[in-house]
Amino acid sequence: MVTTVDDLAQSAPRGTAGSAAADGAALRKIPRTDQLLNDPRMLAAERRVGRDLVKAAIVRAQERARNAEITPDQVADAAAAELPVTAASLTEVVNATGVLVHTNLGRAPLSQAAKDALATAAGTCDVEFDLETGARSRQRGRGVIEALKRAVPGAEAAGVVNNNAAALVLAATALAAGKEIIISRGELIEIGDRFRLPDLLASTGARLREVGTTNRTSVEDYQQAIGEDTGFILKVHPSNYRVEGFTREATVTELAALNATLVHDIGSGLLAPHPLLTAEPDAATSLRDGANLVTASGDKLLGGPQAGILLGDEALVRRLLRHPLARALRVDKLTLAALEATIAGPLPPVARSLTVDPAALIDRAERIVATLAAHRVFAGVVTSEAAVGGGGAPGVTLPSAAVALPEDLAAALRAGPAVRRGDVPAVAGRVEKGRLLLDLRSVDPDDDARLIAAVLAVAAPR
Numbered sequence: 001m002v003t004t005v006d007d008l009a010q011s012a013p014r015g016t017a018g019s020a021a022a023d024g025a026a027l028r029k030i031p032r033t034d035q036l037l038n039d040p041r042m043l044a045a046e047r048r049v050g051r052d053l054v055k056a057a058i059v060r061a062q063e064r065a066r067n068a069e070i071t072p073d074q075v076a077d078a079a080a081a082e083l084p085v086t087a088a089s090l091t092e093v094v095n096a097t098g099v100l101v102h103t104n105l106g107r108a109p110l111s112q113a114a115k116d117a118l119a120t121a122a123g124t125c126d127v128e129f130d131l132e133t134g135a136r137s138r139q140r141g142r143g144v145i146e147a148l149k150r151a152v153p154g155a156e157a158a159g160v161v162n163n164n165a166a167a168l169v170l171a172a173t174a175l176a177a178g179k180e181i182i183i184s185r186g187e188l189i190e191i192g193d194r195f196r197l198p199d200l201l202a203s204t205g206a207r208l209r210e211v212g213t214t215n216r217t218s219v220e221d222y223q224q225a226i227g228e229d230t231g232f233i234l235k236v237h238p239s240n241y242r243v244e245g246f247t248r249e250a251t252v253t254e255l256a257a258l259n260a261t262l263v264h265d266i267g268s269g270l271l272a273p274h275p276l277l278t279a280e281p282d283a284a285t286s287l288r289d290g291a292n293l294v295t296a297s298g299d300k301l302l303g304g305p306q307a308g309i310l311l312g313d314e315a316l317v318r319r320l321l322r323h324p325l326a327r328a329l330r331v332d333k334l335t336l337a338a339l340e341a342t343i344a345g346p347l348p349p350v351a352r353s354l355t356v357d358p359a360a361l362i363d364r365a366e367r368i369v370a371t372l373a374a375h376r377v378f379a380g381v382v383t384s385e386a387a388v389g390g391g392g393a394p395g396v397t398l399p400s401a402a403v404a405l406p407e408d409l410a411a412a413l414r415a416g417p418a419v420r421r422g423d424v425p426a427v428a429g430r431v432e433k434g435r436l437l438l439d440l441r442s443v444d445p446d447d448d449a450r451l452i453a454a455v456l457a458v459a460a461p462r
Contacts, residue, residue, distance in 0.1 A: 109348075
């Protein structure tokens, strides 16, 4: 439907005859929709984001003119300012919170290698096609499966589903529907958004056999629970909290010696031990210690896209992947490509951020502050503490450095006019003691220039 000036005039508020005539004359000056659609800026945006989003921006600008918020000759510029950068509503954010794996910001940022792989897979690709024979390929996602097996040599087989919860659902459905899953009461975890592991497992038709207590569960507790109805023993890493003091838990080695299948949910996705995260379980060690199946997330410490990873005994993994539910939980070509590039390619951003030298962070902060000062924006360098995040390594703090700014810049850096226009990325920091801290441990060094540009867009004197 094309909006006309007559429509606008007829719907204008009524007043005195003289004011009504003046209002009508002003409304008739508002550019018509068809005229605005022919503006070069609108034509360019239409090719980028589509006609519907462009028309929506135009209608909003016309409405502002009807409400006397802007004049009729400002409508075209106002509509241009409203144009979205992309056809999707997601906004790019520079993560300066100091939380390396920030769930609300999409967890792990992808490496450039993963982004390049995504671009290749975005079109048509050989995801299920053998280029040599011209026939359908025998194994979907062979590249990422081989990459996982190279990264974890102790795994006889590997599989990928769409997240770690899906991996557990698949295991519970294929191995324990109508049977019992033995689990410690201290591992009946709840993570973000009220997601509770017991509810997830019960939804599969399995019955939970809880053993031990919140703070102490022994291998004998598991042993006494094993029976004809046992589907498997589930050991879960409580990755977003710690229980300290009078505690006890059965190890993977102890549980592997029992007469039952052992599934270990390691959570955050470490494939091998990490020197800074000694309390965080990893797939290689778990399999070495006797776990039959390991499940993990792909978008946390592994640093890749959202995915659920299955590693373990060949017969067990094959059984899961051949279950009918696996079809509903499988990942698409984009995830396969990004995950393979993450595992086989250079270190992803999360891994680099974990090991960066704090002195290098202070040096970066000093250079950023000096650049801002040259533009008469005054900031400071402060030492800070970063965190792993994403439900990983609770209690582990990472020495860091931050750029300190006035607290009142936080909102503008997240969603100010320059961000809405797409001139600069949104920047999310954290507020502490009345200051906005832009923690650099979670910021890729290649983004420092864009971080500076975003600060200057909201803070530099005009």
